[in-house]
Amino acid sequence: xxxxxxxxxxxxxxxxxxxxQVEDEKLQSILEAARLAPSACNGQPYFMxxxxxxxxxxxxxxxxxxxxNSFAADAPVLIxxxxxxxxKSAAVGSKLKNNDYRSIDIGILAAYxxxxxxxxxxxxxxxxxLDDKKIRQICSLDHPVRLVITLGYExxxxxxxxxxxxxxxxxxxxx
Amino acid sequence: xxxxxxxxxxxxxxxxxxxxQVEDEKLQSILEAARLAPSACNGQPYFMxxxxxxxxxxxxxxxxxxxxNSFAADAPVLIxxxxxxxxKSAAVGSKLKNNDYRSIDIGILAAYxxxxxxxxxxxxxxxxxLDDKKIRQICSLDHPVRLVITLGYExxxxxxxxxxxxxxxxxxxxx
Numbered sequence: 001x002x003x004x005x006x007x008x009x010x011x012x013x014x015x016x017x018x019x020x021q022v023e024d025e026k027l028q029s030i031l032e033a034a035r036l037a038p039s040a041c042n043g044q045p046y047f048m049x050x051x052x053x054x055x056x057x058x059x060x061x062x063x064x065x066x067x068x069n070s071f072a073a074d075a076p077v078l079i080x081x082x083x084x085x086x087x088k089s090a091a092v093g094s095k096l097k098n099n100d101y102r103s104i105d106i107g108i109l110a111a112y113x114x115x116x117x118x119x120x121x122x123x124x125x126x127x128x129x130l131d132d133k134k135i136r137q138i139c140s141l142d143h144p145v146r147l148v149i150t151l152g153y154e155x156x157x158x159x160x161x162x163x164x165x166x167x168x169x170x171x172x173x174x175x
Numbered sequence: 176x177x178x179x180x181x182x183x184x185x186x187x188x189x190x191x192x193x194x195x196q197v198e199d200e201k202l203q204s205i206l207e208a209a210r211l212a213p214s215a216c217n218g219q220p221y222f223m224x225x226x227x228x229x230x231x232x233x234x235x236x237x238x239x240x241x242x243x244n245s246f247a248a249d250a251p252v253l254i255x256x257x258x259x260x261x262x263k264s265a266a267v268g269s270k271l272k273n274n275d276y277r278s279i280d281i282g283i284l285a286a287y288x289x290x291x292x293x294x295x296x297x298x299x300x301x302x303x304x305l306d307d308k309k310i311r312q313i314c315s316l317d318h319p320v321r322l323v324i325t326l327g328y329e330x331x332x333x334x335x336x337x338x339x340x341x342x343x344x345x346x347x348x349x350x
Contacts, residue, residue, distance in 0.1 A: 003294040007211045036182045048347045055350040103275045107282020119178040172223045175230040175314045
């Protein structure tokens with residue numbers, strides 16, 4: 001699949017087929033794409049906790065509240081992305097330039113995970129609404145949790161939606 | 176190209192063929208991929224200023240200093256990524272959850288730009304070391320500049336390097 005096809009096909013999937021597991025080789029392929037993602041000073045300041053079975057149910061529950069993310073309970077895999085320490089050069093650069101490189105790196109990682117999942121016929125949703133404290137407990141993590149990505153096969157009949165985005169002239173100018 | 180091929184082929188390119196321009200249809204295709212990137216609450220809290228000619232030279236200069244990024248002067252196109260305001264729902268979520276969604280969104284955007292460029296045979300480098308104030312002046316921007324992406328054709332003979340990354344067991348665990 002060309003990347004532009006992935007871009008068009010990838011969407012936030014909120015209906016999963018709870019009875020269909022993610023094949024291990026596909027999961028490994030997604031994690032390998034994530035591993036090769038670029039990051040500031042190649043610091044790779046993140047960690048992925050792959051949750052299946054009961055831990056997936058528990059993490060899903062920790063992403064709910066205020067009517068949000070109840071669909072996550074049906075996703076067979078949840079990938080929890082937490083922070084790791086900066087490497088020294090990125091820490092210094094971040095401070096000198098007042099720029100949060102680590103969050104940017106975590107965004108790139110999430111893009112790689114969701115693109116490779118799409119390539120393999122799997123569906124994802126990136127969740128930022130989460131209970132950091134609870135998920136840290138479930139996954140035994142010392143660092144803040146930043147994102148959870150649901151991963152699985154979409155329910156049969158879930159359709160590709162039109163993407164609503166800003167017009168190009170609200171997003172781009174030529175200087 | 177499969178996404179896993181893009182992942183392997185994309186690298187930070189620091190040698191550009193200054194004599195070779197980026198075709199306009201390729202630039203448009205990259206910007207369109209970026210436009211379709213996902214973001215928290217679909218807020219798209221970013222803006223891209225495409226710099227060519229003198230403005231590219233000026234922005235490149237504003238990314239130099241302390242021996243950094245001198246290669247940027249040879250890139251025919253520089254894409255400046257600056258912040259835009261959050262949509263209300265993402266602003267509230269970010270505050271309640273103490274999570275910097277906007278920086279994550281900017282990371283996803285950068286991943287889309289660099290992946291689509293790679294798909295089209297172009298090379299990129301994501302720069303976070305930049306002079307925010309100077310670039311805001313050059314591009315007449317009111318919001319902070321977060322990244323600059325160099326875009327162009329690599330110099331003939333620039334080779335694909337091995338990617339040095341953490342081993343999988345330092346990046347992933349199963350819960």
